[in-house]
Amino acid sequence: MTIIPLSDIPPSQVEALLDRAFGTDRRARTAYRLRAGTTAIGALSLAALDDDGGLAGTIQCWPVQLSGDDGTTAPMILVGPVAVEPANQRGGVGRELMARMLAVADASDLPGTSALMLIGDPEYYGRFFDFTAAATGGWRLPGPFERHRLLARGGRVPSGAGAVEPRP
Template sequence: MYTIRSETPEDWWEVEALYDLCFAPGREALSSYRLRDGVDRVVGLSMLARDSGGILAGAIRYWPVRVGGAPTLLLGPVAVHPTRQGEGIGGGLIAESLGKAREFGWSRVMLVGDAPYYARFGFTRLNGVEMPPPTNPDRVLGMELEDGAWRGVTGEVTRAL
């Protein structure tokens, strides 16, 4: 049994430790982190899952970006503690947070990730959306939270300030 709730400022260090555990050293050197520099996470969408004992099992964060000037959500990172992988925690965090994103009025979301994993949530490859290098274009995925939200939206992904 897991409880999913919004991340609070008090959770920050614990979530960062989970990301350090789950991702390779130098994770903050990735181009997606340049889009996050100096920009606050999206309140209410950055969430975490805790087990019945209060232990952090997984976390997901979202950041505002612009694609060709259009406001867009950037999903990531999402991580599940290695001892809890395969229990559906990551999928639960993604589904819950995407539902909240719709409620909050966001129309589109993107990420850099593995297409086979994210396809089950409705993500597909984004053509014409340019992440800062070095990013493999095949890993730039998007999903419409509102019908037609990606129609005509192309160009560089930039920080939302």
């Protein structure tokens, strides 16, 4: 498997993979509302190519913020979607993409890299990548979500109440 910048992949191929991985109704999900009007963070958005050069998976990261009820704002990064070609799921592609993105984020000084968030399986993302719901109990999202699946990781994850929204 080769990891390359997602920007090297034609957007139509990425969209087709997302449709295969998540269905064509995926745009109705709350995560899409969180990234509305933003552009994926190029340094943290990656693609995995299989041994034949085909697109095996992608990860995208987006600028968001917590607008606290106390008037503060905290930059964060929304991780996802992590999409893997259905035939390749459970083969380590998503885990490798996540590990590579986290290594880049941990070495970066981009705003929000010390406060990553996602909506996902707490057992998986907690076990392998140290994401927890410990600080997210007071966060509000612009759509439905399961509270236990709202996860965060990093030394600057805000723990107060507030709304998670796109970061301009």
